[in-house]
Amino acid sequence: MIRVTLPPHLRKLAHVDGEVKLDVAGQITQRSVLDALEARYPMLRGTIRDHVTQRRRAFVRFFACGEDLSHESPDAPLPDAVAIGAESFMIVGAIAGG
Amino acid sequence: MSGVRVLVGTRKGAFILTSDEKRKKWEVSSPHFAGWEMYHLKGSPAEPNRLYASQSSSWFGQIIQRSDDGGKTWHQPGTPPGEPTTAPDGTPKGESNKFAYDTSAETGKPLTTHQWYDGTPHPWEFKRVWHLEPSLTDPDTVYAGVEDAALFRSTDGGQNWQELAGLRGHGSGDKWAPGAGGMCLHTVLLDPSNHERMFVAISSAGAFRTDDAGKTWRPINRGLHSLYIPDPTAEIGHCVHRIAMHGSRPDVLFMQKHWDVMRSDDGGESWHEISGNLPTDFGFAIDVHAHEPDTIYVVPIKSDSEHFPLDGKLRVYRSRSGGNEWEALTKGLPQSDCYVNVLRDAMAVDSLDKCGVYFGTTGGQVYASTDAGDNWAPIVRDLPPVVSVEVQTPP
DSSP states (O other): OEEEOHHHHHHHHHHHHEEEEEEOOOOOOOOOOOHHHHHHHHTTTSSSSSSTTTOTTEEEEEEEEEOOOOOOOSSSSSHHHHHHTTSSEEEEEEEOOO | OSEEEEEEEETTEEEEEHHHHHHOOEEEOOSOOOOOOOEEEEEEETTTEEEEEEEEEETEEEEEEEESSTTSSSSSSBBBTTTOOTTSOOOOOTTTTTOOOOTTTTSOOOOOEEOOOTTTTEEEEOOEEEEEEEEESOOOOOOEETTTTTTEESSTTTTEEEOOTTTTTTTHHHHHHTTTSSSEEEEEEEEETTTTTTEEEEEHHHHHHSSSSSSSSOOOOOOOOTTTTTTOOOOOOEEEEEEEEEEEEEEEEEEEEEEEEEESTTSOOOOOOTTTTSSSOSSSSSESSSSOOTOOEEOBBBOOOOOOOOGGOOOEEEEEESOOOEEOOOOOOSSSOOOOOOOOOOOOOOOSSSSSSSEEOOTOOOEEEEEEEESSEEEOSSSOOOOEEEEOOOO
């Protein structure tokens, strides 16, 4: 079970409270986690990754286990602690005013 | 529905204001989509309880929301939560927030760049939906004017969007350039007498018309004169801020341009200036009285560098002669120390016997007049900055 933490705007959009828990098949990577997230919550498609390019949106960051994973390859394995559900994969909106 | 429903888009959420036909007491809803930029909400003329809303964020992109009960509840049209996002044959199901430019050779042209502010080629990038224009007859058909400028259409209630690529591909698209607010397609006018005809306007490219339901387009900017571009009478490059039309007379168009208030009497084939005695002819919003096609409203703004009313006095100007002769409407509006702006989509009229006129400000006020502009009062005065105002009245 993979745990994913969404920023408040996306929690509201997906109608969820707290963490999201996902079954993810195969290797646990950013791509496989986000694919599973979007399959479960299709209203989130396009909000984290661009619809067309599938690249992370500029103001969205990924963190886990105290590390910034935003610039890692989407196909790189996520930390073991995320893969076994001990830690959450955090999707965070960049801090900015407004 | 009875009475009046005002749909207000703001920088931090949407609000629905309701009143009976007297328009004296108003209920203000809690914010819908709190914290999101709500560029535009509009109801279907064919089914007033069908509302469409553009919800966007610099962080999370574009969302389309739909209500089928007059704004009480909303949902994103498209694939419901938990359902497969692909059909059994493997094709993707509806993604209501997917606005993908058409670059196919069959329906469009592989147009990849427009001009950047400095004139260099810049790739086309979708940013947001500025304006939603529901069909006059079909609640499931709605048009979306987007940034970077293009026109999309949904015929399934907002589940899927297809670009009307003939607009970008008609020949001048590579010369379009953004205005200060971005390269947005902000005006979509549907001709009620001819379903094949539409008008759109783009900052800062100009106005365009189709006579075949969006397949082919051409610029309609003859007569516009813009001193801020190298060739002031060029076919392309005019910063049109808004166009308004009265449904009974669709060949007559009124335009608030970056500077100049303009009029066309021939469906945009030619334009002439009607700024007349306005104290400044810069502005954004323009609209037409619901029952008097020659009565028009603008809110003059000091200049392109000072986006607030002249002399700190918020004044709507009304012409009852289709332009040139204008009168200031001030009763009930602040006449000192007022430095708000009224944006292009933030003015609307109702269709009650005594036409109501409404506008919202960047200071968060929504003002209404129940007597065609003679007297004004705020409906609500402390919202986030208002981006758009639309009004619905009973059929």
